[in-house]
Amino acid sequence: MRIKISFSALSKKGVMLPRHHNYLVQAFIYRNLSRHIARFVHDRGYQYEKRRFRLFTFSRIYGKFIQQEDVIVYPGKCSLWIASPITEILESFAASLARKGKFKLGSNFCSVDSIEVPFSEKYGEEIIIRVLSPITVYSTLLTRDNKKKTYYYSPFEPDFSRLIKENLFKKYALLNHGETEEGLTFSIEPKKVSKRNLHIIFYKKTVIKAWSGIYILRGSASLIRIAFDCGLGAKNSQGFGMIEKYG
Secondary structure, three states: OEEEEEEEEOOOOOEEEEOOOHHHHHHHHHHOOOHHHHHHHHHHOEEEOOEEEOOOEEOOOEOOOEEEOOEEEEOOOEEEEEEOOOHHHHHHHHHHHHHHOEEEEOOEEEEEEEEEOOOOOOOOOEEEEEEOOOEOOEEEEEOOOOOEEEEEOOOOOHHHHHHHHHHHHHHHHHHOOOOOOOOOOEEEEEEEOOHHHEEEEEEOOEEEEEEOOEEEEEEOHHHHHHHHHHOOOOOHHHOOOOEEEOO
16 A cells, blocks of 8 residues: 655745655654554564564655755655555554644655545556665675675676565565465566666665666566565665556
8 A cells, every 4th residue: 555645845945855864754754653653663563583674665755856965955846655565554644644734854844735545556467667765685794804794786686686585575474474375476677777776875874775767577466566565675664665667
């Protein structure tokens, strides 16, 4: 399930955000969930084996913008997509915004222009997608001197698809009470991706490499649906891996 929020600044200056603002958007989402849902999702999450998933993702902010050094200004209407397989998360978020009619994003006071819930789509076993917030895939490795190092994969490496598939399998098992279905398949292939689609994003003090672009998903429809609801790859609740149908 997903919803689209359209909003605009109450100030004539527009919505002003730092260039790297995923954390501010994430904080805005948590602030507009009911207290018990926000605490559960943030502090505990949904656990599968040793991993905890927040089970939501969000897009970049869309709208006309002006880049001013390290500040981005959105002078007009903006939009933000949020997705989750947990309907209570989206219902709580939408109800809060509808009730208040306004919210704070960073230091900006904004008005809610509309809240849209699109029809649930049917997904086949092959689909072309566009990335709404870049996909990040990584492994934590040990160097020769026993120090941890994070390696980020590109879409042109086989492990990019393999690790996304393994991540989706875990989300599938989590959402199906630990059960997995035999014969599930999944792959992701870059269709229109170049070096220009590499994004270097700062989340708090962490540097994250992630990729946008157009991709082909192939595999089981149940896994493809989870990709749309949960996001692809890692760090979904930090604003990575949200996708939409393309074409």
